[in-house]
Amino acid sequence: MRMVESMLVAAVTRLDVDKVLALAVSEIQSGKDSIEIIEETRQGMTQVGHLYDQGKYFLADLMMSAEIFKDVISLVSDQANAIAVIEPSATILFGTVKKDIHDIGKNLMISLLRFNGYMGVDVAPERFAEGCIEHRASIVCLSGLITQSYDSMRLTVQALEKMGLRPGVKVVIGGLVNEQVRQYTKADYWVKDCSEGVKLCSSLFNLKTHQEIS
Ligand code: B12
Incomplete structure (x- = not known):
């Protein structure tokens, strides 16, 4: 399981959208918690940020990572037991x-x-x-x-x-x-x-x- 996690982080870091989506689907199918999938994707974005900092990635790459994140979110949200939502009683x-x-x-x-x-x-x-x-x-x-x-x-x-x-x-x-x-x-x-x-x-x-x- 740990292996699949790092693969997702690595695929986001490489901005390999097809791989990210394939891995996210497989994690969803294996019953992994949606929040964990989201957090792995975020870890990949953090790596993208580091590469941007080091001058290896550019603004367009930050934007690309944002698009990948949105794709993962829509995949995760499509799942029946997607994300636990709380309905607060205060504003x-x-x-x-x-x-x-x-x-x-x-x-x-x-x-x-x-x-x-x-x-x-x-x-x-x-x-x-x-x-x-x-x-x-x-x-x-x-x-x-x-x-x-x-x-x-x-x-x-x-x-x-x-x-x-x-x-x-x-x-x-x-x-x-x-x-x-x-x-x-x-x-x-x-x-x-x-x-x-x-x-x-x-x-x-x-x-x-x-x-x-x-
Ligand atoms: C995608 C991205 C962009 C996209 C943003 C698109 C968008 N619509 O948001 C674009 C390309 C527009 C962008 C622009 C810029 N970016 Co930018 N960006 C990122 C990147 C790669 C990912 C951010 C992200 O969306 N993560 C995914 C989300 C889900 O995670 P999150 O925001 O952390 O939110 C999670 C939690 O923190 C929490 N959360 C967030 N907020 C809150 C609030 C509360 C109350 C709670 C309870 C929880 C909570 O919930 C989320 C889920 O867990 C980060 C790298 C990084 N380390 O984060 C750099 C990063 C933030 N960007 C950076 C920079 C420098 C910029 C620019 C200045 C670049 C430029 N030269 O123009 C501009 C800034 C423009 C501005 N004035 O804001 C730097 C900031 C460095 C710094 N210390 O100032 C970073 C850290 C990259 C780096 N160098 O490592 N960026």
Whole structure:
């Protein structure tokens, strides 16, 4: 099984779309969890990012990896027992922060957590705060994959503070983040992937009821 996993990661890294799809189909047929297939594909994209960093791949290759990811998602979603979706009882506001246009991870999380309060990409800090009031959100999810996103996340948390919303809102960050980024941005939680994200949001819903934002 381990062998097949590395083959999928390697095929994504080589941007070999036919091989990726064939391997994904075989993993689906062998009953592998959809989230695991998605995460393997993401690991391959991370490798594509490294090759881009080293000057071996170009922007077109990053775009190609994005297309491959979308193909895998549509394959996985076509399966009967595809992805476990949670239907939250509270409102989450979710967007990619200012200066960042990476939206694949955000869109994936949005499809896993069925909720309202969806925002786009390159979302300004004040817009998040306004959206929070508009949607009466008690959880704000911020996605960011580039270094500049960290300042945007921090400014977004500050915008929530300035508008007096912070006590009633939990801020979750995801994308290319870690504990250091969480501390810098003053978010409440960070997650490394969608599987953790779904678990965290489910537990937050159980812990909290809808909070009033005045
Ligand atoms: C595909 C890709 C692109 C595509 C994006 C297409 C799109 N519609 O999103 C395109 C080609 C447009 C692109 C553009 C650029 N990119 Co780019 N890109 C990538 C790549 C290869 C994959 C990202 C991806 O989609 N992964 C798959 C998804 C599913 O994973 P994910 O986003 O991490 O999301 C998962 C989790 O993190 C989680 N999640 C994500 N967000 C959130 C939020 C919350 C709240 C929760 C709970 C969970 C969660 O859920 C997902 C599933 O597990 C990464 C490499 C990498 N290491 O990630 C580089 C990468 C992010 N890009 C990079 C760069 C440099 C750029 C450009 C600046 C290139 C350029 N010269 O123009 C531009 C940036 C434009 C901008 N202003 O944002 C760098 C960033 C380096 C840095 N530290 O700043 C990276 C890391 C590549 C590298 N060098 O290694 N990119």
